Ligand SMILES: [Fe+2]
């Protein structure tokens with residue numbers, strides 16, 4: 001498939017910035033702002049578009065591991081956090097992305113400075129230049145809140161950067177920052193302008209690769225979303241796994257199943273913009289809180305709708321709370337409302353997974369009870385009854401365990417990674433595990 005990776009990263013950074021703002025009190029649009037600064041600094045240093053894509057992409061994603069790290073290891077909050085963990089996990093995540101240039105170390109070392117005060121106690125001058133650029137831009141934005149800094153304060157900021165040149169920021173990074181940070185650039189970083197500025201400065205990054213090879217990236221995105229709340233810590237990933245199994249069950253090609261896997265991984269990406277306090281609230285939600293949670297489906301739509309090449313994936317992902325009888329949410333343009341087979345499938349799997357999970361307000365239900373509830377919904381015209389039956393047939397085999405991933409699914413259906421192909425009879429290729 002061919003799509004715009006720069007647009008996908010930009011959407012993802014919208015969610016990451018919201019998380020960073022919520023958990024760390026970071027400024028709005030922080031990642032995008034760092035990315036613009038990094039592009040300008042790289043351009044000043046004479047970098048080509050491939051190099052600029054590398055530093056800009058890593059700048060957008062520099063704190064991608066915050067949700068995972070905070071919720072899994074530091075539930076008491078991020079303030080006393082050991083920066084090293086989010087640098088390492090973040091680096092690991094970023095290296096799944098097919099950057100056109102070498103970005104190793106850019107995320108890992110984004111908190112290293114010349115005084116060796118960073119988590120790895122590195123002399124920043126010995127880290128890759130991309131890391132030096134991101135570290136300087138990140139630190140300056142965190143200290144000076146560039147989205148609202150008055151141009152009158154620019155001389156003060158510039159003398160601060162000069163004073164730290166060679167002692168905190170590396171000389172190369174400080175000089176590049178000083179060379180590009182003028183009043184025009186500062187004003188273009190305001191919240192109202194920042195999307196526009198990013199669109200203008202970021203080189204186009206078109207990726208052409210099979211969906212199968214994008215599944216690792218989808219997994220990273222699913223994990224970032226899932227770690228937003230401990231109650232949904234494997235929600236998107238389990239849905240992606242279930243969707244992949246169901247796709248193979250129906251006889252779709254591996255490539256087609258991989259696209260469904262991508263859509264399932266992205267379906268709740270809008271949850272990144274919903275406050276964790278509401279997602280995790282024990283007990284019943286107020287009407288107002290419920291409306292805020294429902295808004296996540298709209299945010300998923302807002303984040304995915306403009307990514308060129310993602311039209312099908314967006315369609316399948318964002319209708320997961322729509323009902324066949326016209327009820328549900330969010331409000332969407334007419335062309336989305338006629339839910340095709342894959343949209344119906346993802347909607348059903350989302351309901352199946354949600355009912356089986358323990359949430360603050362209910363315990364996880366058994367497979368049988370879940371299918372009973374879905375049967376009722378199907379009989380009331382809300383969801384697809386045939387898909388509900390098929391889910392029952394397939395998922396009953398894993399009712400007491402976590403859903404195995406795509407590799408197990410491939411093996412189960414007799415596919416090797418090379419033999420992506422259509423199974424001859426949709427639905428007929430299924431055989432119970434172990435037979
Ligand atoms: Fe960081």
Ligand SMILES: [Fe+2]
Pocket residue numbers: 030062063138
């Ligand atoms: Fe940051």
Ligand SMILES: [Fe+2]
Pocket residue numbers: 267268296297320321
């Ligand atoms: Fe959802």
Ligand SMILES: [Fe+2]
Pocket residue numbers: 235267268350
């Ligand atoms: Fe969901």
